[in-house]
Amino acid sequence: MMTHQPGPFARISAGVVALYLLLPISIIIPVSMTDQRFLSLPKEALSLQHYATVLTSPEWLASIWQSFLIAIAATAIAVIAGTLCAIGCWRLSRRSTDLIRALMLLPIIIPSIVYAIGLYRYFAGLDLLDRFMGVALAHGVTGIPYVVITVSTALAAFDPRLEQAARGMGASLMQTLRWVILPRITPGILSGGIFAFIHSWDELVIVLFIASRDVFTLPRRIWDGINENLDPAMAAVAVLLVVFTTGLLLLDLMLRRRRAE
Amino acid sequence: MSGATGHALAIERLSKRYGSFTAVADVSLAVGQGEFLTLLGPSGSGKTTILMCIAGFVAPSEGAIRLDGRDITALPPERRDFGMVFQGYALFPHMTVAENVAFPLRVRKLGAAEREAKVRAALDLVQLSAFGDRLPRQLSGGQQQRVALARALVFEPALLLLDEPLSALDKKLRAELQDELKALHRRIGRTFVNVTHDQEEALSLSDRVAILNHGKLIQQGAPAELYERPATRFVADFLGKSNFLHGTVREVFAGGFAIGAGSTRVVTAAADSPPLGSQVLLSLRPEKMALLAEGETAENSVTGIIESWSYLGAGYALNVAVPDFGTLRITLSTWNAPIAPREGLALRLGWSAAASVPVLDDAP
Numbered sequence: 001m002m003t004h005q006p007g008p009f010a011r012i013s014a015g016v017v018a019l020y021l022l023l024p025i026s027i028i029i030p031v032s033m034t035d036q037r038f039l040s041l042p043k044e045a046l047s048l049q050h051y052a053t054v055l056t057s058p059e060w061l062a063s064i065w066q067s068f069l070i071a072i073a074a075t076a077i078a079v080i081a082g083t084l085c086a087i088g089c090w091r092l093s094r095r096s097t098d099l100i101r102a103l104m105l106l107p108i109i110i111p112s113i114v115y116a117i118g119l120y121r122y123f124a125g126l127d128l129l130d131r132f133m134g135v136a137l138a139h140g141v142t143g144i145p146y147v148v149i150t151v152s153t154a155l156a157a158f159d160p161r162l163e164q165a166a167r168g169m170g171a172s173l174m175q176t177l178r179w180v181i182l183p184r185i186t187p188g189i190l191s192g193g194i195f196a197f198i199h200s201w202d203e204l205v206i207v208l209f210i211a212s213r214d215v216f217t218l219p220r221r222i223w224d225g226i227n228e229n230l231d232p233a234m235a236a237v238a239v240l241l242v243v244f245t246t247g248l249l250l251l252d253l254m255l256r257r258r259r260a261e
Numbered sequence: 262m263s264g265a266t267g268h269a270l271a272i273e274r275l276s277k278r279y280g281s282f283t284a285v286a287d288v289s290l291a292v293g294q295g296e297f298l299t300l301l302g303p304s305g306s307g308k309t310t311i312l313m314c315i316a317g318f319v320a321p322s323e324g325a326i327r328l329d330g331r332d333i334t335a336l337p338p339e340r341r342d343f344g345m346v347f348q349g350y351a352l353f354p355h356m357t358v359a360e361n362v363a364f365p366l367r368v369r370k371l372g373a374a375e376r377e378a379k380v381r382a383a384l385d386l387v388q389l390s391a392f393g394d395r396l397p398r399q400l401s402g403g404q405q406q407r408v409a410l411a412r413a414l415v416f417e418p419a420l421l422l423l424d425e426p427l428s429a430l431d432k433k434l435r436a437e438l439q440d441e442l443k444a445l446h447r448r449i450g451r452t453f454v455n456v457t458h459d460q461e462e463a464l465s466l467s468d469r470v471a472i473l474n475h476g477k478l479i480q481q482g483a484p485a486e487l488y489e490r491p492a493t494r495f496v497a498d499f500l501g502k503s504n505f506l507h508g509t510v511r512e513v514f515a516g517g518f519a520i521g522a523g524s525t526r527v528v529t530a531a532a533d534s535p536p537l538g539s540q541v542l543l544s545l546r547p548e549k550m551a552l553l554a555e556g557e558t559a560e561n562s563v564t565g566i567i568e569s570w571s572y573l574g575a576g577y578a579l580n581v582a583v584p585d586f587g588t589l590r591i592t593l594s595t596w597n598a599p600i601a602p603r604e605g606l607a608l609r610l611g612w613s614a615a616a617s618v619p620v621l622d623d624a625p
Binding site for chain 2: 164
């Protein structure tokens with residue numbers, strides 16, 4: 001078979017785009033290792049002092065821990081609701097369910113600042129402002145689209161005759177779900193869960209609106225840090241964040257590859 | 262799993278409509294205990310819809326389905342207790358062969374020891390005892406088909422439903438598995454309902470065949486009965502091959518009648534004869550005609566010329582142009598064939614009155 005070799009223009013533009021994506025991220029790595037006391041490139045030597053600051057400061061650690069717990073709770077909400085929604089739409093599969101699936105993508109389509117203003121109004125009445133549960137709920141609901149998309153994709157590849165076969169052999173709906181459908185779409189659910197987790201983990205806009213003092217997530221602390229003082233510790237945190245998120249994405253990639261086998 | 266008794270199934274005035282499209286129109290069928298019934302028809306004839314109604318996956322628009330007299334029309338599939346072999350088998354790809362076969366038992370919450378014993382017995386039944394730990398994708402098509410059979414039979418279902426069970430296999434394997442399936446049916450004595458578009462499969466496997474077309478039941482009966490006495494042109498054409506002779510009834514006598522077409526007269530045997538002067542259609546199977554030697558006579562004879570011919574190994578198929586009837590197809594055994602066929606060769610064909618059958622002309 002003939003393969004087309006990319007021309008010089010395609011090669012150069014691909015390179016430029018890759019640089020464009022990577023440069024802003026890679027610049028924070030040297031910055032995080034600066035020996036200075038303000039946000040800058042290292043002058044005389046590389047230093048890990050800012051990492052030490054982050055990993056020993058009770059504020060940073062509290063925020064990391066809080067962000068982690070919120071992301072776990074939000075992922076649970078998004079995975080359960082999103083998976084059930086996708087399975088329901090798949091099973092009924094009418095024109096109305098296509099509409100529901102489209103509706104589920106709204107949190108991605110609507111600007112999060114608009115969404116946050118709406119949440120602020122409702123959460124005030126429900127006493128959910130500045131609460132762990134409030135943020136977890138908000139992140140969970142806005143994470144649903146990622147799960148709906150990945151699970152729907154997994155279900156599209158699922159042979160509906162397997163479900164018929166299971167039911168024909170006497171399996172109830174729950175048994176069919178547990179033993180036949182879920183094992184086949186687990187990679188899709190895990191993938192959606194990873195995206196929902198990342199979404200909550202670095203979400204800032206909603207948190208700015210519905211949390212103030214008690215709930216102080218990691219992105220919120222970075223934001224405040226940048227507004228108040230240009231502490232290089234922020235760069236260290238950013239590097240840690242990038243490493244963590246990249247790890248999650250690699251995990252997702254690995255799961256996908258396993259599924260493809 | 263031996264000594265089990267089959268169950269009787271009755272389909273009463275079943276119809277299924279999808280919007281303005283009628284998939285099944287007023288079909289009634291009875292399947293006796295331990296019987297092997299095949300629903301045979303071309304694609305779109307409604308045979309699969311009927312099977313899906315029996316299985317419970319499709320709700321009939323009208324009519325009832327009874328098992329041993331009990332109305333099961335509204336029962337969901339998981340409560341019908343029917344085994345089913347799906348087209349393409351629908352084996353669970355994430356489970357081993359043994360887990361697949363154990364699935365119906367797991368659903369029924371059987372104890373581990375009993376489950377294991379039954380799975381072993383079912384795999385023995387289909388000669389796959391050594392394959393329990395394999396995944397379905399590691400098996401050949403024929404082996405997968407057997408796993409599907411074992412899985413459908415392991416819970417001793419009231420009925421076994423087969424949806425084109427052999428259609429995914431190549432011809433040789435299909436013949437092998439046909440024999441196995443038939444032997445299995447004899448051995449376990451359960452009621453089987455099979456769906457196929459393959460007429461050879463239907464004839465060789467079934468106790469009884471129901472022929473469907475455009476959602477209607479055209480004729481049902483034992484395979485030989487259907488082949489020898491087709492009721493309509495469709496049945497005669499779909500089940501094997503047939504020549505059709507058009508003519509007008511000229512004479513009626515005891516046990517038959519004679520038709521005329523142009524200057525040719527043909528006698529046929531029939532229990533009751535149509536009125537004089539009516540138009541009739543006779544079905545005449547290609548293998549029921551013979552070549553007549555010089556001076557030899559038969560109840561019916563025509564002369565013709567070979568238009569074309571083909572060699573089929575066991576037999577020759579000749580297309581012979583005959584005055585008044587167009588082209589007739591005739592098959593001859595190649596072994597000791599009285600002639601060497603060639604185009605343009607003139608010959609005389611003869612057949613008995615009992616060889617042809619009057620059929621209803623239901624061609625579109």
